[in-house]
Amino acid sequence: MSATEENSATEKDSATENSSADEQDLGPEGMTRRQLLRHTAWFGSAVVLTVVGGEVISHVATPDAVAVPPEDPNALRFAQISDSHLGFKGAANTAVEDSFAAAIRQINALPQRPDFVVHTGDLTHLSTPAQFDQVKQMMGELRTGKVLTVPGEHDSVDDTGQKYRQAFGAGSRGDGWYSFDLRGVHFIALVNTLSLEKLGHLGADQIEFVRTDVAGLSSDTPIVVFSHIPLFAMYPAWGWGTDDAAAVLNLLRRFASVTCLNGHVHQLFTKTEGNVTFHSATTTAYPLPPPGQGTAPAPVTLPAGKLKDALGIREVTYRKGSGLLAVKDVRLA
Ligand SMILES: [Fe+2]
Ligand SMILES: [Fe+2]
Numbered sequence: 572m573s574a575t576e577e578n579s580a581t582e583k584d585s586a587t588e589n590s591s592a593d594e595q596d597l598g599p600e601g602m603t604r605r606q607l608l609r610h611t612a613w614f615g616s617a618v619v620l621t622v623v624g625g626e627v628i629s630h631v632a633t634p635d636a637v638a639v640p641p642e643d644p645n646a647l648r649f650a651q652i653s654d655s656h657l658g659f660k661g662a663a664n665t666a667v668e669d670s671f672a673a674a675i676r677q678i679n680a681l682p683q684r685p686d687f688v689v690h691t692g693d694l695t696h697l698s699t700p701a702q703f704d705q706v707k708q709m710m711g712e713l714r715t716g717k718v719l720t721v722p723g724e725h726d727s728v729d730d731t732g733q734k735y736r737q738a739f740g741a742g743s744r745g746d747g748w749y750s751f752d753l754r755g756v757h758f759i760a761l762v763n764t765l766s767l768e769k770l771g772h773l774g775a776d777q778i779e780f781v782r783t784d785v786a787g788l789s790s791d792t793p794i795v796v797f798s799h800i801p802l803f804a805m806y807p808a809w810g811w812g813t814d815d816a817a818a819v820l821n822l823l824r825r826f827a828s829v830t831c832l833n834g835h836v837h838q839l840f841t842k843t844e845g846n847v848t849f850h851s852a853t854t855t856a857y858p859l860p861p862p863g864q865g866t867a868p869a870p871v872t873l874p875a876g877k878l879k880d881a882l883g884i885r886e887v888t889y890r891k892g893s894g895l896l897a898v899k900d901v902r903l904a
Pocket of ligand 2: 692723836
């Protein structure tokens with residue numbers, strides 16, 4: 572282990588700091604010390620960020636959130652990937668399909684096959700039929716029981732998600748939302764990206780869906796929610812929030828453990844509010860700036876050789892009765 576950082580700060584005070592030269596001087600772990608400290612500050616007191624053997628690993632450091640031993644056959648295991656942006660052309664990543672393929676290989680190399688893999692949106696960059704075909708074909712190579720998705724705003728740029736639903740909407744309801752149960756956990760997949768006019772919005776129909784969906788569940792059922800845009804106000808000025816998320820979160824208040832996993836922001840970020848823990852995932856394509864750093868969330872071109880440090884996959888495990896899920900973020904190998 573090369574470094575362990577803990578920080579009890581809970582303020583987002585450093586989130587809007589100006590960039591400086593040391594921000595560009597990435598260390599062997601791909602993050603400057605300041606970034607590490609900022610990362611842990613954002614994560615708050617309940618979370619430890621650990622850098623192990625060059626991999627960035629974060630996990631919720633509560634006694635309940637125990638990583639499941641590899642030999643446990645009853646554990647829930649799934650992987651999250653996000654924001655592959657197939658079709659993106661730019662200096663920030665000149666071969667997004669190669670880094671997405673690397674993420675798929677990394678999941679396929681996990682010691683235990685995940686029950687499913689979820690892609691939390693921006694599968695494509697411009698919603699073209701060719702991009703949907705390519706992402707579907709590539710995800711068909713995942714060694715897993717099931718591939719799940721939620722749409723990002725890049726997957727519905729011109730048709731409010733019709734091509735997305737043709738490719739990935741089987742079994743979903745409404746505009747593409749759905750729920751299911753697996754190994755004692757209840758999963759809800761939400762759509763908050765439907766059109767550029769409704770970015771970061773769930774709508775009354777979807778909120779009603781959640782209301783009836785959870786009505787019969789006992790309060791000790793762990794809940795996991797997938798969405799593309801965060802359900803917490805990460806940085807609303809950049810569209811990094813969901814304006815009516817509180818209506819859904821209120822319906823989930825009575826549950827002991829609620830875990831919300833999102834993409835869209837292209838960087839790790841975790842926060843806990845009461846019974847709910849939010850985990851923003853990183854991307855397989857290109858980084859975006861920290862919230863408020865710069866004038867817009869435009870792709871960041873890293874120094875040569877540093878891109879993979881900002882990309883990654885997420886492994887999630889859960890053992891029945893253990894309370895919280897264990898979330899582990901691993902950078903792209
Ligand atoms: Fe994205
Ligand atoms: Fe997005």
